[in-house]
Amino acid sequence: MRFLPDGKVDGSILAKRVFPYLGSLQDEILVGPNVGIDAAVIDISKLSGMMVVSQDPITGAGKNAGFHVVNVCANDVASMGAKPMFFLSTIIMPKGATDDDLEEISKDIERAAKEIGVSIVGGHTEVSGKVSDLILSGTMIGFSDRYVSTSGAREGDDILLTKGAGIEGTAILAETKSEYLSKYLDLNLIEKAKGLLNKISVVKEALIASSLGANAMHDPTEGGVLGGLHEIADASNKGFEFYEDKVHLYSETKSICNILGINPFGLISSGALLVISPKEKTNSIIESLLKEKIEVSIIGKVTKEKRSHERISQDELWRILDTKL
Incomplete structure (x- = not known):
């Protein structure tokens, strides 16, 4: 060295x-x-x-x-x-x-x-x-041969989310705040949370959804799932209805968010993919993803202009990293 x-x-x-x-x-x-x-x-x-x-x-x-x-x-x-x-x-x-x-x-x-x-x-x-x-x-x-733009969402389209919210943020917080989290959480859970990093690629699901006719896709990085929904709505000049209870949260994400007082839907979420699907293609996209063992759920729909949730001003990750615990 x-x-x-x-x-x-x-x-x-x-x-x-x-x-x-x-x-x-x-x-x-x-x-x-x-x-x-x-x-x-x-x-x-x-x-x-x-x-x-x-x-x-x-x-x-x-x-x-x-x-x-x-x-x-x-x-x-x-x-x-x-x-x-x-x-x-x-x-x-x-x-x-x-x-x-x-x-x-x-x-x-x-x-x-x-x-x-x-x-x-x-x-x-x-x-x-x-x-x-x-x-x-x-x-x-x-x-x-074919590209999919974030601006392609249409009124009435289904909004799908693969895997879950806050994946990357959970892994980063488990790594950077492990000493603090270890006061409240089992070390095995913290190590499992770090391992969520291995789920952050969405290449496989994106190529599947694109090939089956998705209208738009977006990986929700900073700003989390909520930020991603607003970015799609901005690009497409549309609104959205978001069903929070339909979003999958890994147990590690739930635990860390509870301890740190974090909104998981505003936490950086690389590893999840937002897929905007025409209703007639939703079932085939879901079936193909599940066949590849990729978790997916319908978490909302595209609306004409109204948005069910407000935009967040700062990603929860940066808020916590800037806070002395």
Whole structure:
């Protein structure tokens, strides 16, 4: 182990600590990451007709931030009906970071990438005294013959939710607030809550729902399920009716939210997918998801303009992280 100096990480360190972890390799990559290579070259001539691109930063995720950034970016691409394929990352580490830290981040990114069949094709890595904590930013590129827009909701459509609310937030709080939570909750429950991180990919369900004719999809990240519903309504110029009692909550989410006084519907919810379905296609979408062992329920309907719930001003995760417990 050695401390990394400020500035761009040296190529010899990248060769040992980053480049061995490039996810799922694909034939379309003609030029990939290497020392002295500043851009990737990808042959897209045989890929589906439309490119879908998404970019997201990750802050406040703590441990497993690399796993988070890949999945959050992939979820955005898949929520528009595209298969995520190529990923680029920017890693900015605070002063005092080591080459071991860098390798752990790289391994974490690769773990997520391999799980969903994504190749890591480039990025940038540096140490900066301007930051006090790790900052990751990712760009995901996917391809599809058909895209689904958040703006596609129509009056009368069913609103489906896969898995449950607050999945990512539960995992992050279990990791970052474990000392406080351990005063009130069993350690086994806290460890199970951390394990919810492994449920944050929605790629599989998004591609299924898209192929079966969903009108719109959205992964509810910051702002939780309520934030996601408002974003769909904003994009589609529609309203919604939300059935709180129909939303699945994992026992770990219920317990942590009760202890911390959190509204689970306003807690960052990567891992869940909001699917806006024409009524005539709802049953086939639900049946196909259940066949793949993906939990799903009808949690509301799209209305002409009235919204049953108010918008929240701040994600519950940030409210708790900013509070001294």
